[in-house]
Amino acid sequence: MSYFRGIMTPQKTFRETLIDGETLFQPSVSLDCVIFGFHENELKVLLVKAKATDHWSLPGGFVFKEEDLEDAAIRVLKERTGLNDIFLQQFHVFGSAKRSDWNVHRINFKKDGIEIGPDHWLLKRFITVGYYALVEFAHVKPTPDTSSEACSWWDLNEIGELFMDHKQILDKALETLRLQLNHLPIGYNLLPQKFTMPELQKLYETILNISLDRRNFQRRMTGFGILKKLKETRKGGAHRAPFLYTFDMRKYRKALKQGLHGGW
Amino acid sequence: MSYFRGIMTPQKTFRETLIDGETLFQPSVSLDCVIFGFHENELKVLLVKAKATDHWSLPGGFVFKEEDLEDAAIRVLKERTGLNDIFLQQFHVFGSAKRSDWNVHRINFKKDGIEIGPDHWLLKRFITVGYYALVEFAHVKPTPDTSSEACSWWDLNEIGELFMDHKQILDKALETLRLQLNHLPIGYNLLPQKFTMPELQKLYETILNISLDRRNFQRRMTGFGILKKLKETRKGGAHRAPFLYTFDMRKYRKALKQGLHGGW
DNA sequence: GTAGCATTGTGTCATAACGACGCATTAACA
DNA sequence: TGTTAATGCGTCGTTATGACACAATGCTAC
Structure with a gap:
């Protein structure tokens, strides 16, 4: 201090x-x-x-x-x-x-x-x-x-x-x-209400200090069932517009109790 | 206090x-x-x-x-x-x-x-x-x-x-x-130098407050490569004498750095 | 001693999860 | 409108997992 x-x-x-x-x-x-x-x-x-x-x-x-x-x-x-x-x-x-x-x-x-x-x-x-x-x-x-x-x-x-x-x-x-990271709603508290999958991935990569495969990351995150995919996309970026997501807090908290299983 | x-x-x-x-x-x-x-x-x-x-x-x-x-x-x-x-x-x-x-x-x-x-x-x-x-x-x-x-x-x-x-x-x-449990040498510090697989399993079951399949537990623990199987067995029990193990501390510590992957 | 029994050692099988990668799609920009 | 680069979606082989079968062994009781 x-x-x-x-x-x-x-x-x-x-x-x-x-x-x-x-x-x-x-x-x-x-x-x-x-x-x-x-x-x-x-x-x-x-x-x-x-x-x-x-x-x-x-x-x-x-x-x-x-x-x-x-x-x-x-x-x-x-x-x-x-x-x-x-x-x-x-x-x-x-x-x-x-x-x-x-x-x-x-x-x-x-x-x-x-x-x-x-x-x-x-x-x-x-x-x-x-x-x-x-x-x-x-x-x-x-x-x-x-x-x-x-x-x-x-x-x-x-x-x-x-x-x-x-x-x-x-x-x-x-x-x-x-x-x-796998036991507390860290993503939820650091990201804005709506966020894209690349943003979520970058957050994980930064915290863990590793790089992850884009496609496997997406599969795993969606597999947890803790995300809601919105119909909006984030336009304005230089390339294809990614979809926006929000957390499904009910399922997120439930999943965290067990710890988000598996790697990383 | x-x-x-x-x-x-x-x-x-x-x-x-x-x-x-x-x-x-x-x-x-x-x-x-x-x-x-x-x-x-x-x-x-x-x-x-x-x-x-x-x-x-x-x-x-x-x-x-x-x-x-x-x-x-x-x-x-x-x-x-x-x-x-x-x-x-x-x-x-x-x-x-x-x-x-x-x-x-x-x-x-x-x-x-x-x-x-x-x-x-x-x-x-x-x-x-x-x-x-x-x-x-x-x-x-x-x-x-x-x-x-x-x-x-x-x-x-x-x-x-x-x-x-x-x-x-x-x-x-x-x-x-x-x-x-998956990040610190908890088994090593609680168990005696030599211990049996059932003892290690009971330790896990007690700490996690769940019951585990004997055979899958053994497979996973040996799979980590953190145990050395001794040629001695623990005689004196009422039934078949289980083998004794010790921790391979080099590999144990190395594995803990990554966290013992997977479930439980 | 030997049969019975409870426990341990070892292995199998189907399924799920994982890592690596291919290809089509789309938004911005030139 | 074509180029570029990032994203959406999917495949395939390998590995890990959960559920379970059967043989081996050491005590106990007779």
Whole structure:
């Protein structure tokens, strides 16, 4: 977690929260969100850039004293994306005693004209809970908080070094996504309502990082019986217009309980 | 987590730890272990019974200020089982704000002649990290700590109500075990070095809670190429002596990377 | 000892799933 | 209107799966 993302209540400024944090938040615990979207046939991740840091980081936050951990994650997502009802999965806890060099934070704060003492709550050790979220790209309005320079989508392949251990957290999220692809409605949550078979295939290929045979993919997906083929096609592409599909959620959920059998 | 299991250092008594806890441990964070074993063709779980509680609970503990979360789990496991090098997997964080009614704890402590104030660190809110462990049943020496009445194996089917939300934690551990059966060396860690095909099958059947065809099971398992068939048989049973097998760890690990393909 | 019995070892067969690939169709563009 | 490139739809041989038959073996009971 970046040390000052998503930690503000709507009523309080960043500076106030920095002082009050110890009374507001559950100590020791933070959370970080890996927010996935799918756009232009690429998997994207929403990152934020704090003013005082050199690197981009995952949007994160802390847990209010009386707040459920999961509600805190929902709150952070709402703040950064503007969305409610986000598909959210906890995937790992990062609890190394030396996840971060907190001294860096003091220096960064100082650069920003903020002095914090060595016993400040923000400099204490935090164990962070990783959540990943799947969102419909087009519905998201990336929203930086007032302490951020930026909040924007990054192509998965273009992400370099991240703040603290955030790259590891991201990698673990991707690994989890892969393992859960046959057990959770991942396609449903990343794609728009209507989508084409090539789009669905590209999503699978991106997540699994493999390439698949177009025709076999189609046979298998339709074989699951979780798709409804529409009579519309997606015109405007340079070639033959592919048919649009939607998920048949009843059958999709039913199939996922068993896990979508077979390979990949 | 039971509120006073596994929180003692070797040097300190329970009562001392109760006082020092706030300075020793990372606040807000606890961990609970679901320790699985396999014995007499049944899946077992190691539970502890605290003197002051009415219910059995999962062995758990807290995290020292400078200790990695994972090391804390390893420490708890070592204390309860006597084992090093335990197969350990983090599976979920339980972060509901109202996981427990801490008032119950005060009453229980009082029964035991221990008075703690309303601001005592043990009565604060804890977010607990669930770990499951797989151990070789025969190697374990269940060891209660000095504040426990008992520490012993329970058959999975005979476990009734547990302390706080520990039943939910156990259920989630089982669910995770099921999902990871084809991706982690679960058989290897639960079974003794040498085992028979019927034993391996029973393990699968117990974890997945289904029954499988004996002959198809054997074909599939041998088909993976992860087993070495020995020339010995397990004599002493009432009928034909089954052959013994061991895992071919090289091939096992290699196969798990892809996931053991196919059904179940 | 030996017959009975329950369990394990091994194999068969039809069916379904899978991987690799061919060819016709169609929308945009030149 | 022909070219191009992506999509729709189908084939074929191989492999994996589910269901089941029968022989082999080690204890037990007489």
